[in-house]
Amino acid sequence: MNFGSKSLAFLVLAAAPVSAQAADVVIPDPNYISGRTTAFAVKAVIEEALGLEVEMVTTTAVPVIFEAMARGNGEIDIWTETWLPNQSGMVAKYVDEDKTVTMSDKSFEALNGYCVTKVTVEEYGIKSVFDLANPENAALFDTNGDGKGEIWIGPQGWQSTNTETIRARDYGFADFFELQSTDEAVATAGLDRAAKAGKPWVGYCYGPHQNFAMYDIAMLEEPPNDPANFVMVQPTEDPDWMAKSHVASAYADTSVHITWSSSLSERQPALVNLLKNIQLSADDVNAWSLAVVNGEDPAAVTQAWVKANPELIASWMAQ
Incomplete structure (x- = not known):
């Protein structure tokens, strides 16, 4: 996440609404490999389960991502890398206080x-x-x-x-x-x-x-x-x-959650139901990440995983 200032990150986001209007869902594509794989995995799940068009945007400053989700206008709809306690300040403001962003109860250990x-x-x-x-x-x-x-x-x-x-x-x-x-x-x-x-x-x-x-x-x-x-x-x-x-002590037990704009409950209620039930695993993320490091495309890696796990995807839809 190499943006040195919030203003520079907003320059990246400035173009997002133009292209976002053509897509049903917008997800950030972060610049670190494990984060890219969770983003592409959720994209692949959504496309397979609901047939929605998912667009990836390049923006990685976490405060900017949460602010965009909170505005609820489709600039950014989903963030797949909400780390707790690392991002607890963002969660406290936007999820707990303002309720403009929703966080899944499901997570994987980190x-x-x-x-x-x-x-x-x-x-x-x-x-x-x-x-x-x-x-x-x-x-x-x-x-x-x-x-x-x-x-x-x-x-x-x-x-x-x-x-x-x-x-x-x-x-x-x-x-x-x-x-x-x-x-x-x-x-x-x-x-x-x-x-x-x-x-x-x-x-x-x-x-x-x-x-x-x-x-x-x-x-x-x-x-x-x-x-x-x-x-x-x-x-x-x-x-x-x-x-x-x-x-001056170690981090508390760390977990990674999916968060999304609360406005999706009205704009895409079926998507919200799916997001609540998606359960990624650290082992899968490690495997995807290693494949990407070895030269494979993150979209291809995660799409192959989705195709190989139809029953799991179906269970997330049915809950």
Whole structure:
């Protein structure tokens, strides 16, 4: 999610209503592989089950996506990657308070945290987030010679990137690292180079994700989630968000939900019934993601899965 500002993301969305009028449903196509596969899977399910025309739009800043769904005019209808607790601020505002967006009760499990190449643990003994709060250890991750290590904290536009900024500060290692907020493809390229060279690498990791199948990586140890030590205020909630946030524990159990514009209940009631019942799985998302990394088209991968599971799709329609 590489939009550096909300205004730039709106430029992308500005063209959406023109093309959206020709489609029945509009879904964002995010720029990270696992997210692309869930978007194309839901698209394939909708087209197979209901025969609706589904359009994909390229926009990835989460606040912009929720704002577009909330307007209810067809700019964006469905978001397949609502991560909790990462996007809890958006859910609190638009789902719980305004009720302009609806979230499915169904979800699949995911994970959030810091991962490292296995050599980082086995040869350098870095096993915990607190091992990063040491200038000598941080120097192991310095690839540009500036005296600081590099750690990827996520792309701009992800709420988790804001959270990782606070966690780096409150875990005590921010001063020893350059906190990199780049496109995920850039981070993966760095991981790939480090893994092939047997070098240390550290960054924010989430799953399901193809990297867990492609590379020998390990998660760093963290203190268990503690609500008292996981107080996150997002920039959209308060301009003084950094001072009011304190995050020094692991994420709570993470789940991924489908959300949609509440206006669909009037515009597409059969679609809403289907969305309430779709149950994706982390194993399937991992498999789809790996296939896409290996060069397959996400639309073809997920369409093949839908064709191979007619009874499951039918059960989602019948509930």
